[in-house]
Amino acid sequence: MQLYFMLVRRVPPVPSPVLLEVCDLLTGRGFDVSSGIAEEMLVRSDRLTPTHDLYILKSHTELSLSLAGILHSQGAVMLNPYPSCIATQDKIVASRRLYAAGVPTPRCWVTNDLSLLEPVVAERPLLIKPYRGHRGMGIHIVNDPTDLAVLPRHNVPVLIQEFIPGNGEDIKVYVVGDEVFAVSKPFSADSFTRPGRPYPVSSALRAIALRCGKAFGLGLYGLDVIEGPNGPVVVDLNYFPGYKGVPDVAPLIAQYIEDYANGRVALHSPDPLAAPFFTNGCYPTALEDFTETRKAIS
Numbered sequence: 001m002q003l004y005f006m007l008v009r010r011v012p013p014v015p016s017p018v019l020l021e022v023c024d025l026l027t028g029r030g031f032d033v034s035s036g037i038a039e040e041m042l043v044r045s046d047r048l049t050p051t052h053d054l055y056i057l058k059s060h061t062e063l064s065l066s067l068a069g070i071l072h073s074q075g076a077v078m079l080n081p082y083p084s085c086i087a088t089q090d091k092i093v094a095s096r097r098l099y100a101a102g103v104p105t106p107r108c109w110v111t112n113d114l115s116l117l118e119p120v121v122a123e124r125p126l127l128i129k130p131y132r133g134h135r136g137m138g139i140h141i142v143n144d145p146t147d148l149a150v151l152p153r154h155n156v157p158v159l160i161q162e163f164i165p166g167n168g169e170d171i172k173v174y175v176v177g178d179e180v181f182a183v184s185k186p187f188s189a190d191s192f193t194r195p196g197r198p199y200p201v202s203s204a205l206r207a208i209a210l211r212c213g214k215a216f217g218l219g220l221y222g223l224d225v226i227e228g229p230n231g232p233v234v235v236d237l238n239y240f241p242g243y244k245g246v247p248d249v250a251p252l253i254a255q256y257i258e259d260y261a262n263g264r265v266a267l268h269s270p271d272p273l274a275a276p277f278f279t280n281g282c283y284p285t286a287l288e289d290f291t292e293t294r295k296a297i298s
């Protein structure tokens with residue numbers, strides 16, 4: 001069986017040790033594994049057709065997603081599925097879907113005229129992020145209307161979220177199928193290079209993580225969680241993350257890919273047309289609140 005990893009160029013250009021181990025394990029099990037970085041190839045896009053049994057989308061770049069779209073439209077089998085990745089990658093779409101799925105998320109706004117946010121920021125601090133952002137690039141915290149006035153202009157759509165005050169650390173939650181892991185680390189421009197410390201996965205955190213996967217039809221994914229004053233809040237979702245700091249995760253990922261390739265994994269098909277749960281305008285801040293809200297409105 002032929003597997004193709006669609007990779008992203010890494011800086012510095014050393015392959016991820018987890019991914020290397022995954023590829024070695026799959027090769028050892030008889031898979032024919034190859035890979036490529038879209039940005040480093042010349043592709044005859046008008047003739048591109050699927051040639052592999054499974055494409056593993058490990059890149060988030062727009063070019064990779066476009067090529068993935070070409071392959072998907074011709075029936076290529078992809079992990080994670082192309083529609084799931086597209087929805088995950090657009091933070092504006094993703095935030096709405098997370099909320100609809102009952103995942104505790106920050107309040108969100110969008111506008112291209114940031115001055116319209118004045119009354120909003122007068123009430124609460126905000127965080128502004130590019131809608132297809134990555135590794136914290138282009139993020140601004142806006143504490144009050146004065147901050148708003150000096151914000152640099154953005155040339156891409158942004159998602160504006162209520163700022164969730166935490167303890168200064170991100171909980172990075174990593175999922176392989178139904179296995180959930182977490183590490184905690186302070187966020188910084190290069191925190192993605194650090195492994196973080198193991199963080200206990202409570203049953204509430206586990207339920208939140210699995211709910212995200214179900215809402216998006218993802219099997220290999222990660223979420224960024226802030227432990228806010230009212231419980232954990234999911235501020236970001238990523239497909240096929242780096243799993244940095246999760247011990248012995250490569251064999252699990254390899255097994256998952258093998259199962260997926262052999263059709264033994266059925267991912268939940270996300271239904272974007274599903275009615276939102278919160279018809280009463282309640283804002284859930286933790287899974288328990290969500291359960292209570294469901295009870296209250298049913």
Ligand SMILES: Nc1ncnc2c1ncn2[C@@H]1O[C@H](COP(=O)(O)OP(=O)(O)O)[C@@H](O)[C@H]1O
Nearest residue numbers: 106133134135136137161162163164187235236
């Ligand atoms: N709404 C929020 N409230 C508080 N902190 C946030 C919020 N959103 C993001 N952050 C912080 O900013 C970091 C980067 O934002 P994130 O949404 O994860 O974007 P990226 O795609 O760049 O990783 C997060 O890891 C978290 O530390």
Ligand SMILES: [Mg+2]
Nearest residue numbers: 135136224236
């Ligand atoms: Mg993030």
